[in-house]
Amino acid sequence: MGRPPCCDNIGIKKGPWTPEEDIVLVSYIREHGPGNWRSVPTSTGLMRCSKSCRLRWTNYLRPGIKRGNFTPHEERVIIHLQSLLGNRWASIASYLPQRTDNDIKNYWNTHLKKKINKIQGAADADGKKPSSDARPDCHDYVSQIYKMMESRKQYRAATLPSYHQKSRYASSSENISRLLQGSMQSSPTVNAPGKSKESCSTADDDDDENSNIITALTAASLTENSQAEGDRGSCAPMTHDDFDLLHSFESMDTVPRENTGTETPFQPAEADDAEAQLGAESDQPPLFLLENWLLDEASAQVDELMKLTADSCSYSIF
DNA sequence: AAGCACTCCAACCGCCTTCTG
């Protein structure tokens, strides 16, 4: 017996989320916490299916999400993990707590995959790498990608605005922050300010304000979550420094790698599963052996490998 | 200025897994 598709109910709205809908959803989650998505549409009156609500929260409204501007470190992590795990975006995202699987997937599909194809094409032309090598040697591979990205990034930084500055509502974390602020300053119930697309600035102009808003919302969210589901600090917004600190701890093996039984975006337990699976199913080394390289020594090793492979990467990519 | 082509990402779709009674 096939169950009906999630979003084919009559009256279910599709398409981009409006600011008003975001406020309704955030207000509800602030009050009840994330989860029990089934009840969200009925309780809020949103004409969205539960799945859509969950996705909207997970990918865009959840506090602590960083959008756009992938750092070289993040790019290295993605490339490396993709070479290890394949397109298991959720697992990859668990190593980048500020990023969603959807964001990583999009970034891979729109940026990294093309670059890799380009490199492989160039390598094939040079006879340096067989095209059939779906999982090329990580070190050499990453060093090539990284090298290319650095120059490409410099070029783009000099010539193009970052994509997060686009004025689309749905891609603007600033706009969402404004909505959240409006929601928080008013009553917990819906009080839509009716922000129009035009009235939303592209602003770099109030980053501090927005980060304060996010932080405040996160604090509220954490309080609620800890009350409802026990301690789970995964939703906290992480600064770059926090992220680096986390990685430094990881590399020191001081973080207990136990299953917290939560749906936190950073799930070492899930990584362990992947590790076990990798170890069982492939000839690749267990994931934990590569984590140190990935999380701590990545920069140093990549830089070193970049030097080592510089000669063999001398072909022009652009 | 207008039209076209391309890029990119938010959101949807459908399958799979996990949970619950």
Next chain:
DNA sequence: GCAGAAGGCGGTTGGAGTGCT
């Protein structure tokens, strides 16, 4: 153990934004 419900995940696509001619 089974069936249905709910959640999770990866692939795909529609459409807005942008660049080029």
